[in-house]
Amino acid sequence: xxxxxxxxxxxxxxxxxxxxxxxxxxxxxxxxxxxxxxxxxxxxxxxxxxxxxxxxxxxxxxxxxxxxxxxxxxxxxxxxxxxxxxxxxxxxxxxxxxxxxxxxxxxxxxxxxxxxxxxxxxxxxxxxxxxxxxxxxxxxxxxxxxxxxxxxxxxxxxxxxxxxxxxxxxxxxxxxxxxxxxxxxxxxxxxxxxxxxxxxxxxxxxxxxxxxxxxxxxxxxxxxxxxxxxxxxxxxxxxxxxxxxxxxxxxxxxxxxxxxxxxxxxxxxxxxxxxxxxxxxxxxx
Amino acid sequence: xxxxxxxxxxxxxxxxxxxxxxxxxxxxxxxxxxxxxxxxxxxxxxxxxxxxxxxxxxxxxxxxxxxxxxxxxxxxxxxxxxxxxxxxxxxxxxxxxxxxxxxxxxxxxxxxxxxxxxxxxxxxxxxxxxxxxxxxxxxxxxxxxxxxxxxxxxxxxxxxxxxxxxxxxxxxxxxxxxxxxxxxxxxxxxxxxxxxxxxxxxxxxxxxxxxxxxxxxxxxxxxxxxxxxxxxxxxxxxxxxxxxxxxxxxxxxx
Numbered sequence: 001x002x003x004x005x006x007x008x009x010x011x012x013x014x015x016x017x018x019x020x021x022x023x024x025x026x027x028x029x030x031x032x033x034x035x036x037x038x039x040x041x042x043x044x045x046x047x048x049x050x051x052x053x054x055x056x057x058x059x060x061x062x063x064x065x066x067x068x069x070x071x072x073x074x075x076x077x078x079x080x081x082x083x084x085x086x087x088x089x090x091x092x093x094x095x096x097x098x099x100x101x102x103x104x105x106x107x108x109x110x111x112x113x114x115x116x117x118x119x120x121x122x123x124x125x126x127x128x129x130x131x132x133x134x135x136x137x138x139x140x141x142x143x144x145x146x147x148x149x150x151x152x153x154x155x156x157x158x159x160x161x162x163x164x165x166x167x168x169x170x171x172x173x174x175x176x177x178x179x180x181x182x183x184x185x186x187x188x189x190x191x192x193x194x195x196x197x198x199x200x201x202x203x204x205x206x207x208x209x210x211x212x213x214x215x216x217x218x219x220x221x222x223x224x225x226x227x228x229x230x231x232x233x234x235x236x237x238x239x240x241x242x243x244x245x246x247x248x249x250x251x252x253x254x255x256x257x258x259x260x261x262x263x264x265x266x267x268x269x270x271x272x273x274x275x276x277x278x279x280x281x282x283x284x285x
Numbered sequence: 286x287x288x289x290x291x292x293x294x295x296x297x298x299x300x301x302x303x304x305x306x307x308x309x310x311x312x313x314x315x316x317x318x319x320x321x322x323x324x325x326x327x328x329x330x331x332x333x334x335x336x337x338x339x340x341x342x343x344x345x346x347x348x349x350x351x352x353x354x355x356x357x358x359x360x361x362x363x364x365x366x367x368x369x370x371x372x373x374x375x376x377x378x379x380x381x382x383x384x385x386x387x388x389x390x391x392x393x394x395x396x397x398x399x400x401x402x403x404x405x406x407x408x409x410x411x412x413x414x415x416x417x418x419x420x421x422x423x424x425x426x427x428x429x430x431x432x433x434x435x436x437x438x439x440x441x442x443x444x445x446x447x448x449x450x451x452x453x454x455x456x457x458x459x460x461x462x463x464x465x466x467x468x469x470x471x472x473x474x475x476x477x478x479x480x481x482x483x484x485x486x487x488x489x490x491x492x493x494x495x496x497x498x499x500x501x502x503x504x505x506x507x508x509x510x511x512x513x514x515x516x517x518x519x520x521x522x523x524x525x526x527x528x529x530x531x532x533x534x535x536x537x538x539x
Contacts, residue, residue: 177386179382179384179386180386180388182339182380182382182386183380183382183386183387183388183445184388185339185372185375186337186339186375186378186379186380186382186449187375187399187400187404187448187449187451187452188372188373188375188376188400188404188405188452189372189400189403189404190368190369190372191368193403193404197399197403198388201390202388202389202390205390276390278390278432279389279390279391279392279432279433279434280389280434
C-alpha cells in the first residue's frame, strides 16, 4: 500500500508525558549492606587495642610534621629529576641516532629491571665501592660524607622514576600526529625546536594523567627511603614507636598524612590538565 | 635570460620496493602556476615533498633558486647537508598540507607568528602586524584569537596558507589543499589560492580540482606511476590530451 498524505492511526501523542523515576531497589539494598559492613569494621577498630588519644596527639607532633615536609620535599625533587631524565631519555629513544637510542633503552632496562629498594641501598652504600669520589686533580671527597641519606634517596628515587617517566613521555610524543612534526619542519624548525614548541606541548595533554599517577606513586615510594635513614614521615613514625611501642597508632598517623597529601594532589592535577587542554574543543574559551 | 626557480633533474625516490618517482625532470619558472594531476600513487605528492625535503631523494638533483637541495658536491661524492642547512633551505618554500596540520595548541595568529618569531628570530610587533595583514588577506581577520578546533576546515586551510606565507617563501607548494574539505568549503580556499596566483607567486599545486587547474594554471603536468606522462597548457592537457593514459584519467575523473 502506498503511504497516505495523512498520518496513520494507532500511534498516540506522547508529548507532555514524563519518564518515570526508577526505584533502583538493588542500589538501596547494596548501599545499606556496605554501610553495615563499614559500621562493623569501625566498631571492631573502636573496641580494638588502639589508643586513639595517641593518634590525635602524634598527628601534629613536631617530628611527624617534619617528616611529612621531608616526604613532600623528596617527592617533588625526585619527581622533578624523574621528569627531566624522562624527557631527555624519551627524546633520545625517538632520535634517529642509534647510539642515543641504545643508551636510552639500556637506561630504562637497568633501572626498571631492579627493585627500587635495592637501588636506594646501592646509592646509600656507594662508599663501599668508591671510598673517595671526585674529579681527578680538581676535587675529591669521602663518599660517606657526600652520599647523605637525602642525596642517596634523591638519586635513587629520581633516576628510577626517570626510567618509568621516559616511557610515559615517549607514549605522549608518539600520540602527536606526524603531520604536526612535518608542519613544524616546513616552517624551518629543527628537530629539537619542533619537539619543544610543537610536539611536547601537545604530548603534555596526554601525559598528565599518567604523570599524576606516577607522582602519587612517588609520594608513597619515598617511604622506602626510611631504610636508608632519610627522615621522612614513616621513618619518623617508626622512631617514635620504637620508643613508646604504640606501633599501630603511629602507623595510622602516617597513613592519615599520606591520604591527606594524595587527596590534595588530585584537584591540582585537574587544574594542570585544564591548562594543557588549550585549543581542544572540550575546554575552548 | 631568466632561470627556472626550480630545476628537477632525473629525480628518483623509492619506498622499499615501491618506486614512487622514476627519474622525473621538470622546470618551474618564476611566477608560474603549475598544477600536478594524476591518480593517487602517481608520485605527485612525493615530488612536492622532495622539493620541501620532507622526503630525501635517492638519486638525481633538485635546484631551488640555483641552489642544490639537501646535498653538497664535494669531489666526486655528494654529502648530505646538516639539519640546520636543510632548515635554512626549507625557508624558501612554503608548504600547505592536505590535512592542514595547524598547531592545535596555538591560536590562528600564533600559528602564523610561530615561524617568523621562533625560526627567523624577528621582532614581535613587526611579525604581529604582518600576521594581522595576512589574516585579512585570507579573509579571517575576525578569527585571530580562535583555536584551530573552533574553525571550519576551509578556515583552517586558509590559516595554514597564511602560516606558510608568513615565512615569505619564493615558492608555494600545495598538497591536495582541498581534498579534506567538505564540498561547500572548497571554494573559499581556491579563492585565496587564485588571489595568490594573481599576485605573482610561483606555485606548485597537487590537485584534483580540474576547474581550478583550467582557470588558474599556466601549465598542467599529468603524472602516472612515478613519471611525467604529459604536460602543457591547461587547455591542451585537459582539453585535448595527446596521450592515451591522460585521456583515460580525465574521462575517469570527470
